[in-house]
């Protein structure tokens with residue numbers, strides 16, 4: 627059975643349709659890539675999955691995540707779902723972090739909430755779990771960094787902390803919305819490798835959103851390409867990214883190749 631089912635999803639404001647008739651599924655442990663240029667509706671789709679759409683946008687269709695109907699669900703049901711089934715890592719980790727709180731305490735927050743549900747939230751258990759998570763996300767020099775504030779560490783280190791906070795909930799689905807766009811190329815590669823290792827090791831499904839075809843090709847098993855709020859093509863990543871059927875996907879793939887060639891100095 628699918629972990630996430632999105633069926634004929636349409637997202638609209640009072641006067642504009644932003645996402646139209648979108649359908650896809652993600653199986654437990656599957657890595658799914660959502661590709662498309664800026665403004666194609668990728669982020670709104672991910673916000674709809676977690677029930678976090680801006681008020682002005684009304685969803686219709688069906689979203690079922692881990693057995694829960696998301697559209698029309700109460701805030702209480704959505705809160706529970708976000709705690710146990712889904713967590714999101716955003717493009718800019720600063721948006722997920724409290725600027726006034728040391729990083730270690732920020733990771734401890736979701737850890738404590740999860741352990742409380744099973745009645746094991748002693749200070750020692752929380753500290754042990756925070757250390758385990760910082761090891762998992764390969765945060766360097768944890769003694770120092772866990773006591774530091776967000777502005778005192780690098781962008782890559784902040785993203786590692788945001789990933790640790792997402793993992794703290796033990797989600798079944800991790801949504802990564804352009805998680806490497808704000809980082810330099812070397813750090814991008816490290817974070818992509820880290821995310822891949824983590825979801826594989828923990829059996830977490832991944833909804834990976836990006837306009838970068840190279841990165842999506844590295845991460846996703848299946849992809850869907852969006853344009854102007856609609857799906858233009860979907861299928862196995864290898865097929866869509868090397869032998870696309872749709873004209874728009876073909877133009878995206880050709881542009882990405884030209885960019886790679888230019889970077890490598892090929893004529």
Ligand SMILES: Nc1ncnc2c1ncn2[C@@H]1O[C@H](COP(=O)(O)OP(=O)(O)OP(=O)(O)O)[C@@H](O)[C@H]1O
Nearest residue numbers: 639644662663664665666667668669670671680682
């Ligand atoms: N609160 C809102 N009210 C009205 N329109 C919105 C709102 N949020 C986003 N939109 C519009 O919805 C469309 C899709 O936006 P979305 O952020 O999902 O695109 P995206 O594919 O994620 O782009 P990017 O890669 O730049 O984040 C855009 O045209 C955007 O301007």
